[in-house]
Amino acid sequence: MVSQGYHSLVASPDLYKIRSLIGRTETYVYVCLLIPTPVPSVRWYILRRRKTLDASDLIQIPSLPSQPLEASSVVVLDCSIYVIGGLIKGEQRTSDVWRLDCRTHVWHPVPSMGAARAYGAAGVVDGKIYVFGGCDVHGNYGEVFDRETQTWNPLPPMPKRKKHIHSSMVRDQKVYALDEKERTFYYSPREGKWGTGNRGQLVGYRRDWCMVDNLLFCLSKNGVIFWCEPGELDLRETERVMNVEAVRGFTFRSLYQDLFLSRLVHYGDQIIDRWEQKWIMDGRPPFKMPKCWKKFRFERLRPGARMCSSCGKIVLFWDKISLEGYLHHIWSAEISLERLQGGEIWGNIERSNILMAVEPFKAHKKVLHSVSVTL
Numbered sequence: 001m002v003s004q005g006y007h008s009l010v011a012s013p014d015l016y017k018i019r020s021l022i023g024r025t026e027t028y029v030y031v032c033l034l035i036p037t038p039v040p041s042v043r044w045y046i047l048r049r050r051k052t053l054d055a056s057d058l059i060q061i062p063s064l065p066s067q068p069l070e071a072s073s074v075v076v077l078d079c080s081i082y083v084i085g086g087l088i089k090g091e092q093r094t095s096d097v098w099r100l101d102c103r104t105h106v107w108h109p110v111p112s113m114g115a116a117r118a119y120g121a122a123g124v125v126d127g128k129i130y131v132f133g134g135c136d137v138h139g140n141y142g143e144v145f146d147r148e149t150q151t152w153n154p155l156p157p158m159p160k161r162k163k164h165i166h167s168s169m170v171r172d173q174k175v176y177a178l179d180e181k182e183r184t185f186y187y188s189p190r191e192g193k194w195g196t197g198n199r200g201q202l203v204g205y206r207r208d209w210c211m212v213d214n215l216l217f218c219l220s221k222n223g224v225i226f227w228c229e230p231g232e233l234d235l236r237e238t239e240r241v242m243n244v245e246a247v248r249g250f251t252f253r254s255l256y257q258d259l260f261l262s263r264l265v266h267y268g269d270q271i272i273d274r275w276e277q278k279w280i281m282d283g284r285p286p287f288k289m290p291k292c293w294k295k296f297r298f299e300r301l302r303p304g305a306r307m308c309s310s311c312g313k314i315v316l317f318w319d320k321i322s323l324e325g326y327l328h329h330i331w332s333a334e335i336s337l338e339r340l341q342g343g344e345i346w347g348n349i350e351r352s353n354i355l356m357a358v359e360p361f362k363a364h365k366k367v368l369h370s371v372s373v374t375l
Contacts, residue, residue, distance in 0.1 A: 025374050027311050030081060030102070031058065032369040034069060034266050042067045042368065044100070047315070047332065047355075055353040056332055061105045064098055070268035071118035073168075074369045075129055077147065079103050081371060082110065084131055085117035090269035093118045093135065097145075102373045114152050115140040118270070121168035123175035125189045130175045132158070132187060133165040142187060155187060158194045164274075169209040171216070171230050182206070184233055184242075197233045198242045205302060206244075207265075210309040212337060215345070217247070217314060219307040223260030225314065225335075227345050247337070249346030255333070258305075262318035264330070265304035266366035272298055310372035313337065314347070317355075317367045330356040330365060 029047040034040065045058040068086025071093075075082050081100040088094050093116035099108045113131065120134025132142030132155065142155035162185065168177040176186040176197065182205075184197035200206055206218040206226060217227050226244040233242070250256070272294050280286050287294055305318035314335040321328055333352035339345055358365065 027372055027374045028102070029308065029310050029315055030100075030369075030371050030373055031317070031367060032074070034366040034368050036364060036366070040069050041065075042069060047370075049334075049351070054351050056334070056351060056355065058355050062107065064100070064107045066096075067098065068094060068096075068118075070266060070368070071134070071270070072368070073117070073120050073122035073131065073134070074371055075122045075124050076371050076373050077124050077127070077129060079373065079375055081373065082122075082129060084122055084129075085113065085120055085134060087118045087268060087270065092116075102375055110145070111150055111152060113140075113145075114143050114154060119165055121165045121175060121177035123168060123170040125170060125173050125175060128189070130155070130187060130189060132175075133162055133177060144189070156192060156194070158187075166205075167207050167209050167218075169211065169216070171211060171233060176209075176233055178206075178209070186233075195235070197235045198240050200242050201244070207304065208307040210307070210314075212309045212314065213312055215337075217307070217309070218244075219259070219305060219316075221302050221304045223256045223258070223262070223303070223305065225307070225347070245345070247345050247347045249338075249344075250335075250349055255349065258320055258331070259316070259318050260303060262305040262320065263299050263303055263364070264306055264317060264319045264367050265299075265302070266368055267295060267298055267302065306367040306370055308370040308372060310334075313350070315370065315372075317370060319365075327357045328364065329354045330358075330367075 031045045031047055033043050035043055043063045044061050046061060047056050048059050049056050067083055068088055070087050072086035073084040079102050081102060083098045086094055095112040095116040097110035097112060099110050115135040117134035120131050122131045129145040140154050141158050141161050143152045144155060145152050162179045164180040165177045166180060173190055174186045174188045176184055178184055178200060182200035186195050186197060205221045209216060209218045214230060215227050216230050217225060219225055225247040227247055228242055228244040275298055276287055305316055308315050316333045319328060319330050332355050334350045335347045336350050337345055337347055
């Protein structure tokens with residue numbers, strides 16, 4: 001039995017400061033799940049690596065009751081996770097921002113943004129949070145949060161504004177974003193200007209871009225992990241398609257198949273509505289079915305797992321129906337990466353196991369966010 005006083009000591013911010021000074025920090029992966037039934041809610045967990053069993057499990061921590069169920073952006077700054085904007089009741093954008101102190105697992109309100117946002121780009125450069133997009137294109141398109149002054153300030157106007165963003169990342173002190181057509185653009189805080197980059201390939205629709213050992217990695221809806229040199233983002237003379245290659249060499253040949261069949265990505269009401277509008281604009285008849293069946297149909301076209309980076313490795317999350325069909329499992333895998341002499345990137349699955357088992361179709365959970373935090 002552990003005393004209450006010991007619990008307070010472990011959660012003390014001063015303890016983490018001392019550990020940082022003596023180089024005894026640890027890195028944790030935080031996972032945010034959407035729990036759809038019986039009442040939709042958002043729950044946060046820590047992915048705990050069990051050293052003795054070579055496996056991982058999820059430890060629930062306090063969640064934010066008022067957190068939007070979809071479309072928020074998430075960044076990590078120092079020892080905190082910031083949840084930025086999102087959609088309320090599936091249609092109303094919010095300017096609310098919240099901070100989770102990962103040392104104490106206490107949520108704190110942050111001053112609201114100047115514009116309400118959903119599906120915006122977000123990144124941290126030089127200790128400040130930069131956000132843009134996901135709002136009315138005629139409003140305050142981009143802004144920056146200064147943690148020291150606790151204020152938001154507008155960014156310079158962007159020449160050609162993008163409303164819909166599906167992924168973002170930080171590279172070379174710039175915040176990059178990909179729009180719905182997989183064209184890249186960025187904001188450079190040090191230069192104080194906007195820029196455009198190359199475009200991705202629409203085939204496969206890639207998400208969850210992240211940096212590992214100065215290489216870019218992303219996950220396609222087809223269940224394939226791709227990588228490229230970071231310079232592929234940059235526009236030189238004319239726009240071109242980024243040159244990306246698949247990560248190879250996994251121990252389990254069925255991994256890519258499992259990722260392809262996964263339905264762990266949550267697609268909100270706005271995305272489903274845009275898909276139906278495009279369907280009708282192409283001359284096709286409107287859908288005559290409940291929204292739940294529209295989402296199911298869309299997920300068959302846009303399946304997907306989720307991915308993040310942690311300690312120089314890739315962490316994957318996907319779901320899978322058991323062979324018996326009685327249980328719906330959420331899996332995770334931790335993958336180390338190696339560059340061979342020929343230039344290929346090979347991945348090795350260091351650990352892979354079931355994190356959570358639930359009844360199929362009754363409580364189909366979704367991964368909204370996964371981020372790595374060093375304490």
